[in-house]
Amino acid sequence: MMEFDNIQFGKRLKQLRIECGLSQNFLAKEVGVASNTITQYESGYSKPKIDVLVKLAVVLKTTTDYLLGLED
Secondary structure: OOOOOOOOOOOOOHHHHHHHOOEEEHHHHHHOOHHHHHHHHHOOOOOHHHHHHHHHHHHHOHHHHHHHOOOO
């Protein structure tokens, strides 16, 4: 069983957010979390709950598997 890799998740999240031209504040509002929560995700300090993970994938036009590092 694979463990959640906070660092890889954070890097992918930040990369996609920047590629989409979104600010942390905008992304936070879209998924229903505080902007400092996005900062914590991107820094690898915390991980999202499943409902937030799904919302992040939708807003960033990707899959949860990509965000989680299960696919390239």
